Amino acid sequence: MTPRQKTILSVVIGIVIVFIILSIFLRKPISKPVSLEMWGVIDDSEVFTPLINSFQKNNPNISIHYVQKDLATYQNDLLKAFAANKAPDIFMLFGNWLPSYQDKLEPLNLKKDKDLNSLIISQTFPQVVQDDLVNNDFLLGIPLSIDTLALYYNKDIFDYYNIALPPKTWDEVASLIPKLRKINSQGQVTRAAIALGTSNNIDWASDILSELMMQSGNSLVNKTDQKVTFDEPVTQNDFKIIPGEEALKYFTQFANPKSSLYTWNNSFPNSVSAFSQGKTAMIIGYNQAQNAIQKETPSLRYGIAPFPLLNNNKEKINYARTMNLVVFSRSSQLKEAWQFLKYLSQFDNSQYYFLQTKNPPARLDLISLAINDSRTGVFASQILTSRDWYQIDHQEISTIFNEMIESVVLQNISPSQAISTAASRIELLWQQKLKNQ
Numbered sequence: 001m002t003p004r005q006k007t008i009l010s011v012v013i014g015i016v017i018v019f020i021i022l023s024i025f026l027r028k029p030i031s032k033p034v035s036l037e038m039w040g041v042i043d044d045s046e047v048f049t050p051l052i053n054s055f056q057k058n059n060p061n062i063s064i065h066y067v068q069k070d071l072a073t074y075q076n077d078l079l080k081a082f083a084a085n086k087a088p089d090i091f092m093l094f095g096n097w098l099p100s101y102q103d104k105l106e107p108l109n110l111k112k113d114k115d116l117n118s119l120i121i122s123q124t125f126p127q128v129v130q131d132d133l134v135n136n137d138f139l140l141g142i143p144l145s146i147d148t149l150a151l152y153y154n155k156d157i158f159d160y161y162n163i164a165l166p167p168k169t170w171d172e173v174a175s176l177i178p179k180l181r182k183i184n185s186q187g188q189v190t191r192a193a194i195a196l197g198t199s200n201n202i203d204w205a206s207d208i209l210s211e212l213m214m215q216s217g218n219s220l221v222n223k224t225d226q227k228v229t230f231d232e233p234v235t236q237n238d239f240k241i242i243p244g245e246e247a248l249k250y251f252t253q254f255a256n257p258k259s260s261l262y263t264w265n266n267s268f269p270n271s272v273s274a275f276s277q278g279k280t281a282m283i284i285g286y287n288q289a290q291n292a293i294q295k296e297t298p299s300l301r302y303g304i305a306p307f308p309l310l311n312n313n314k315e316k317i318n319y320a321r322t323m324n325l326v327v328f329s330r331s332s333q334l335k336e337a338w339q340f341l342k343y344l345s346q347f348d349n350s351q352y353y354f355l356q357t358k359n360p361p362a363r364l365d366l367i368s369l370a371i372n373d374s375r376t377g378v379f380a381s382q383i384l385t386s387r388d389w390y391q392i393d394h395q396e397i398s399t400i401f402n403e404m405i406e407s408v409v410l411q412n413i414s415p416s417q418a419i420s421t422a423a424s425r426i427e428l429l430w431q432q433k434l435k436n437q
Contacts, residue, residue, distance in 0.1 A: 034336045036064045038090040038325070039078070041071040043289065045275065047356050055343050062336050075395070082366070089331040095132035095322035096394045098140055103437070106329040107138035108338055115342050117234045124345075128320045128386050129362055141326035142341040143362035144353060147286040148213055148320050148382040149204065151308060152293075155301040157281045166282075166305035170250070171376035173308050174261055180262045180281040192280035193263040197255025198409055199402035203271045206401035208284050209251050210389060211319035215310050216243035220389040226430055231423035242419065249415040252408045276300060286321065287360055287379040304378045320386030322362065400425050 036130035040048070048066045056062060067088070069077055075097075081087040082104060093101055107340040110117045121134060125143060133140045147320060152243060153166045157180060167173045173194060199205040213220055213230050220230045230244030253259040255266075268274045275283045284307065285288070293300060307318055325344065327337040337361060354361045360379045361370050370380035391397045404422040407413040413421075 013253075014293060021402075032061065032335050034062045036062065036090060036331075036333055036337055036340065037065060037088040038066045039074075039088040040066060040071050040092040040325075041069050041074050042291075042323075043069050043357055047353065051344060051349055051352065054349075055340055059336075059339070062340070063266075064340060080291060085330070087328045087330070089328055089333055089337045090325055091328065092144070093141065093324050093326055094389050094394075094406065095128070095143075095320075095324060096391045098132060098324070098326075100393050100395070101326070102135075102140070104329055105140055106327040106331065106334050106338075107135070107140050110134075110137045110139055124360075124363055124365075126364055126367075126383055126386075128383070128388055129322055132322050132388055141324040142345045143322050143324050144344070144350075145323045145357070145359035146320050146362050146383050146386065147288060147323070147360055148318050148379045148386050149208060149284055149286060149307050149384070150378045151282060151305045152275060152285055152289065153282045153305065154275070154278065157278070160304075166303060167308055168306070168307045169311050171311050176281075177218050177261055177263050188267075189263060189265065191278070192274070194254065194282040194284075194339060195264055195268065195274055195280045197252055197264045197405075198266055198282070199405040201266060201268055201270045201274075203283075203285060203289070205405060206398045207319055207321065209247060209401060209405065211307060211317075212247035212251055213243050214317045214387060216241070218243035218395070219387070220244075221426075223390040226434065228423040228426050228430075231419050242365050244419045244423070247413045248404065248408065248419055252405060252415065255409045272296075275302075287358075287376060290375065305380060306378055316382075316385040318382040318385065318386040320388055322388070323359070392426075392433045396429055397426055400429075423431050 037056060038048070045066050045068060052064045052066065057066070074276050078087065078091065078101075087104070098105075108116065110121065116139065117136070119138060121130060121139065125133075128146060129143045133143065151166060158164075158166070161179050163176065163179070168186070177193040180191075180193035181189060184190050195202055196208070202208070210220060217234050217236055218232075221227065222229050231242060231244050233240045235241075253261040254264050256262055257265075264280070268279060269277070271280065271283045272285060272289050272292045273296060274280045275285075275289075276293050278300075293302070310314065325341050327334060327341065331337055344353070345363075347363065350361060350363050351366055351369070353359070353364055354376075358373065358375045360376045360383060361367060367380050367383055370376045373380070400422050404418045407418045407421075408415055
C-alpha cells in the first residue's frame with residue numbers, strides 16, 4: 001500500500017473506532033422491567049387504570065398492579081403481608097393511621113429530592129396535609145384527598161315540618177329535636193332527630209367527638225411534649241372549662257333519656273344505615289357516606305350542610321381525614337414507587353382523580369373546583385379550616401374513645417372521670433409505643 005492509502009486506511013479505522021466508542025457511551029441503557037403492586041381502599045381499579053396507563057407510556061419498563069381491598073379487613077391484610085414479607089410496594093393510609101405505620105414507610109427527603117421540597121409542599125397542599133405528612137423535612141407520602149365531617153339531613157322530613165334550612169349551630173340542632181324526634185306510646189324513640197350520643201352504632205364517633213373537642217378550644221394533644229391535653233382546662237370568656245369534658249358531656253346527652261336532647265340509643269342500626277332507612281333525620285358523616293347511602297337507598301332526598309358550630313365559637317375549625325399513598329420501606333423498587341406517587345400528585349392527574357371519584361381534593365388549586373361541585377362542595381369548603389390530631393395508634397385510641405363514650409352512656413360514669421381515664425390510657429399507650437420503637 002502506498003503511504004497515502006495507509007494514511008486513509010488509518011483515518012477510516014480511527015473514525016470507525018471513535019464511532020464504536022461513542023455509540024457505546026451514548027447508547028441509552030436498557031431499563032430493567034420493574035413491577036409494582038399497589039393496594040387501596042374505597043377506589044376501584046377503574047379509577048387508577050387510566051392513570052397507570054398514562055404513566056407507563058412514559059415509563060414502559062414500569063408496570064403497576066392495583067388491588068382494591070375491603071376497608072373492614074384492610075389493616076389485618078396489611079399486617080399479614082408485612083409478617084409474610086409480601087407487602088405491596090405502595091399502599092393507602094388515612095392520615096391518622098400514619099403514626100402506627102411510620103416504621104414501615106420509606107419517606108422522601110425533601111432536602112435532596114429534585115422534584116419536591118418543603119416550599120413546594122407548602123404552596124401545593126393545605127395545612128392539614130403538612131401536619132399529617134411532613135416530618136422533619138421528610139415527606140411520608142402523597143395525599144390523594146381530604147375528607148371532612150358535615151351534616152346530612154333528610155329533605156323530605158325537613159319539608160314535612162316546613163324547615164326550610166338546615167341548622168348552622170348546635171343550638172339550632174337542639175331546637176329541632178322536639179320537632180323531628182318521634183316517640184311511640186311506650187316512650188320509645190322510633191325516629192331520631194340526629195344520630196349522636198353512642199359509639200357502637202355511630203359511624204366515625206371518635207372523629208365527631210374529636211371535632212367537638214376542637215370546637216371547644218383544644219388541640220387534643222401536644223405532639224412535641226408527647227402529652228394529652230383534652231383533659232386540661234382552658235379559659236373561655238373569663239371561665240375555665242375542660243374542652244374534652246364539655247364535648248363529651250354534650251355528645252352523650254343525645255343518648256341520655258333524662259336529657260332534653262335525648263333522641264338516640266343503641267337500638268338503632270349504625271348511623272348511615274339509619275339515615276338511609278329514614279330512621280333518623282340527621283347524621284354527621286364524611287363525603288364517603290354518600291356511597292353507602294346511594295347503595296342502600298338511591299332514591300333518598302337529602303342535603304348536606306357544614307358541620308354545626310358552637311354558638312360562642314367565632315373561629316371555624318373542622319376535623320379532616322386525609323387519604324394518602326405511601327411507599328413500603330422494604331420494597332425493592334423504592335425509586336420507581338416514589339416516581340409514580342409524584343406523578344399522581346401533579347395537577348392534571350390530581351384533577352382527573354377528583355373528577356372520577358368526587359373525593360374532595362388534596363391540592364389547594366383544586367379546592368375552588370370542588371367547592372362548586374354539587375357532591376363535594378360542602379366538604380371542600382371546610383378543608384382550609386380543617387385539622388387532624390396526632391394519634392400514636394389510631395385503632396387503640398379509637399377504642400379508648402368509644403369505651404369512654406359508652407362508660408358515660410351505659411355505666412353512668414361522669415364525663416369528668418371518663419375524660420381523665422381516657423387521657424391517662426392514651427398517655428400510657430404513647431409511652432409504651434415510644435419505648436418499643
